[in-house]
Amino acid sequence: MNVTIRGHTQHFRTVTFDRAQNFVLLIEQRLLPHEFKIVPAKNFKETVAAIRDMVVRGAGAIGATAAYGLAQGALAFRGNDLRKFSAHVENVYKTLKDARPTAVDPVNAMNDVRREMARGKTVEEKQSLALAAAEEFANEDVRHCEEIGKHGAKLIRSGMKILTHCNAGWLAFVDIGTATAPMYAAQKLGKKFHVFCDETRPRSQGATLTAWELAQQKISHQIIADNAAGHLMQRGEIDLVIVGSDRTLGRTGEVTNKIGTYTKSVLAARHKIPFYVAIPLSTIDWNLKSGLKIPIEERGENEVLGAWGKNSRGQREFIRVANPMSGARNPGFDVTPPELITGIITPAGIFKPKELWSRRRELGFAG
Amino acid sequence: MNVTIRGHTQHFRTVTFDRAQNFVLLIEQRLLPHEFKIVPAKNFKETVAAIRDMVVRGAGAIGATAAYGLAQGALAFRGNDLRKFSAHVENVYKTLKDARPTAVDPVNAMNDVRREMARGKTVEEKQSLALAAAEEFANEDVRHCEEIGKHGAKLIRSGMKILTHCNAGWLAFVDIGTATAPMYAAQKLGKKFHVFCDETRPRSQGATLTAWELAQQKISHQIIADNAAGHLMQRGEIDLVIVGSDRTLGRTGEVTNKIGTYTKSVLAARHKIPFYVAIPLSTIDWNLKSGLKIPIEERGENEVLGAWGKNSRGQREFIRVANPMSGARNPGFDVTPPELITGIITPAGIFKPKELWSRRRELGFAG
Numbered sequence: 036m037n038v039t040i041r042g043h044t045q046h047f048r049t050v051t052f053d054r055a056q057n058f059v060l061l062i063e064q065r066l067l068p069h070e071f072k073i074v075p076a077k078n079f080k081e082t083v084a085a086i087r088d089m090v091v092r093g094a095g096a097i098g099a100t101a102a103y104g105l106a107q108g109a110l111a112f113r114g115n116d117l118r119k120f121s122a123h124v125e126n127v128y129k130t131l132k133d134a135r136p137t138a139v140d141p142v143n144a145m146n147d148v149r150r151e152m153a154r155g156k157t158v159e160e161k162q163s164l165a166l167a168a169a170e171e172f173a174n175e176d177v178r179h180c181e182e183i184g185k186h187g188a189k190l191i192r193s194g195m196k197i198l199t200h201c202n203a204g205w206l207a208f209v210d211i212g213t214a215t216a217p218m219y220a221a222q223k224l225g226k227k228f229h230v231f232c233d234e235t236r237p238r239s240q241g242a243t244l245t246a247w248e249l250a251q252q253k254i255s256h257q258i259i260a261d262n263a264a265g266h267l268m269q270r271g272e273i274d275l276v277i278v279g280s281d282r283t284l285g286r287t288g289e290v291t292n293k294i295g296t297y298t299k300s301v302l303a304a305r306h307k308i309p310f311y312v313a314i315p316l317s318t319i320d321w322n323l324k325s326g327l328k329i330p331i332e333e334r335g336e337n338e339v340l341g342a343w344g345k346n347s348r349g350q351r352e353f354i355r356v357a358n359p360m361s362g363a364r365n366p367g368f369d370v371t372p373p374e375l376i377t378g379i380i381t382p383a384g385i386f387k388p389k390e391l392w393s394r395r396r397e398l399g400f401a402g
Numbered sequence: 403m404n405v406t407i408r409g410h411t412q413h414f415r416t417v418t419f420d421r422a423q424n425f426v427l428l429i430e431q432r433l434l435p436h437e438f439k440i441v442p443a444k445n446f447k448e449t450v451a452a453i454r455d456m457v458v459r460g461a462g463a464i465g466a467t468a469a470y471g472l473a474q475g476a477l478a479f480r481g482n483d484l485r486k487f488s489a490h491v492e493n494v495y496k497t498l499k500d501a502r503p504t505a506v507d508p509v510n511a512m513n514d515v516r517r518e519m520a521r522g523k524t525v526e527e528k529q530s531l532a533l534a535a536a537e538e539f540a541n542e543d544v545r546h547c548e549e550i551g552k553h554g555a556k557l558i559r560s561g562m563k564i565l566t567h568c569n570a571g572w573l574a575f576v577d578i579g580t581a582t583a584p585m586y587a588a589q590k591l592g593k594k595f596h597v598f599c600d601e602t603r604p605r606s607q608g609a610t611l612t613a614w615e616l617a618q619q620k621i622s623h624q625i626i627a628d629n630a631a632g633h634l635m636q637r638g639e640i641d642l643v644i645v646g647s648d649r650t651l652g653r654t655g656e657v658t659n660k661i662g663t664y665t666k667s668v669l670a671a672r673h674k675i676p677f678y679v680a681i682p683l684s685t686i687d688w689n690l691k692s693g694l695k696i697p698i699e700e701r702g703e704n705e706v707l708g709a710w711g712k713n714s715r716g717q718r719e720f721i722r723v724a725n726p727m728s729g730a731r732n733p734g735f736d737v738t739p740p741e742l743i744t745g746i747i748t749p750a751g752i753f754k755p756k757e758l759w760s761r762r763r764e765l766g767f768a769g
Binding site: 356 | 435708721729736
């Protein structure tokens with residue numbers, strides 16, 4: 036999407052590849068929203084570090100970064116020995132995989148790259164195929180988000196006020212994003228609307244990343260405390276809710292997403308406000324049979340007990356907000372049941388949550 | 403309630419009076435939870451400043467402070483001239499009233515004091531009656547909170563997990579508090595339970611004041627992000643919700659309280675978890691006929707865009723969390739409808755919200 040730096044507007048993807056220098060180029064997301072900077076990962080080990088240290092985060096974005104990282108590692112190989120090349124690539128693959136051991140996207144993305152590489156006969160051919168496959172993974176991520184935007188834009192009418200939670204924006208993917216895709220597509224169609232971004236404590240991705248994205252795209256928006264949406268709904272100030280998903284159960288239509296999503300779905304149902312979830316196909320879990328079986332990550336308590344931000348001297352700093360003698364409980368995600376979801380916006384169209392299973396072939400279920 | 407400082411446990415009220423020096427003594431609430439300090443307001447002008455600058459906050463606490471401030475001003479008068487005394491007291495009254503112009507408790511409290519003073523024949527008698535009336539106002543605030551505790555403690559069983567929102571604790575009153583009163587009373591009865599304190603963004607009173615109170619009283623508790631309660635309810639981890647109220651409509655049973663309260667009531671109803679509101683009689687509004695007519699204060703956006711806390715150098719500091727180019731919407735309160743409230747805990751007993759009007763004589767309605 037577009038970013039404006041000192042008056043100049045330019046298009047960026049979250050992750051790109053510099054073929055001449057064999058660098059993976061990343062938006063340094065840890066500096067956002069206070070600073071926008073592209074950093075190069077100059078070899079696959081730096082790419083591993085960037086994924087591990089969360090320079091880049093978000094399902095689609097780390098998938099593409101891993102794919103590029105594998106190609107980068109392959110391209111750095113010198114010589115014609117296929118056995119040595121193969122061992123080298125295997126090492127790169129494993130190192131990248133271990134950067135975020137619980138994420139599924141890097142593995143899927145790198146498997147695509149490896150499958151393509153297998154078609155090459157020489158080291159050079161394999162190197163070339165690796166990069167082409169990584170580019171294709173990134174491009175497909177973008178196309179999927181564009182399709183989500185195309186379907187979702189139909190839900191947005193001019194004058195609407197839309198609520199979103201956390202960040203399922205372009206920073207979490209290669210471009211465009213999922214929950215934000217309908218907004219960006221509607222804007223292109225000339226529709227005018229307003230977005231309320233839930234702050235999304237404890238990590239504040241709504242106040243930092245989503246608000247930054249919308250500001251860059253010049254979409255009218257305001258940040259609200261996570262406590263405020265209920266009141267705004269009560270007074271008729273929210274017309275539509277669109278959120279993303281970390282894992283959607285294909286068999287039940289249950290949606291796992293950032294903590295607080297479930298609360299918003301309960302409020303939306305009470306106020307008869309449409310509640311949509313925008314998802315890439317890669318987040319559909321076709322195996323699990325119950326949302327209660329989804330393990331919910333309990334994160335460290337410091338996130339709840341304080342906050343990161345910029346201090347009066349312009350430095351990034353953590354402050355302790357809470358009572359020093361108190362601890363915290365910090366579940367990272369929650370599960371929204373299908374009856375509270377109006378529709379699931381996928382690259383293949385908008386479906387009722389319970390329809391996912393019957394439409395599984397269209398939605399990429401290979402089982 | 404009790405506060406432990408360097409191993410010594412001592413009982414404190416939020417506001418007391420030092421008759422020998424004619425000082426109003428206050429807990430400096432702006433330093434909590436990081437520092438506990440009693441500060442003297444050495445004359446009525448300092449008492450005005452303490453109310454205005456929020457050294458003391460909370461309905462009952464500022465009511466008692468204003469009552470003491472009026473007595474303090476009266477006691478500072480030298481001479482026997484009743485006319486001059488009367489003009490002086492009127493000036494003190496007006497100055498205290500203007501310290502927090504929208505609050506109703508200081509006015510009610512000072513009217514009590516003035517009514518008592520009218521019974522005196524000399525300046526000295528009036529001075530003495532003023533202080534006695536201020537003491538009585540503070541003591542009645544404590545008795546009311548004790549009664550709330552007595553009735554509310556019956557709702558708490560050992561093993562329960564209780565959710566509360568914001569701070570309706572003893573710091574907001576002279577002692578004991580309202581939402582916390584049932585917890586303190588249940589603790590005295592030997593019941594063991596756990597409290598989840600909603601952080602309560604944007605001002606974080608749950609993470610700071612309520613958590614501090616519960617820690618001092620050695621009640622098991624954890625702070626949670628405002629986003630987390632829905633998930634905890636879904637997994638059966640919350641048995642009871644108790645909150646306070648800034649204004650309760652006696653005619654309809656609607657409850658105005660800190661932003662986010664309504665959301666918790668909607669979640670509690672979905673999960674069939676009892677949702678109680680604890681209120682002093684002074685917060686019942688017998689006039690308004692609809693909650694939609696309650697003006698909701700829209701506060702400044704900086705509260706949402708950042709946070710106050712203690713930095714790594716031990717200093718209190720504000721940090722900007724949100725995207726610098728984005729604004730915020732910041733409604734301060736919301737309205738919970740009677741059908742979502744299991745009961746209202748008052749000093750006179752527990753009532754259904756719709757019962758308040760028919761029981762209005764018991765509840766102090768003088769109209």
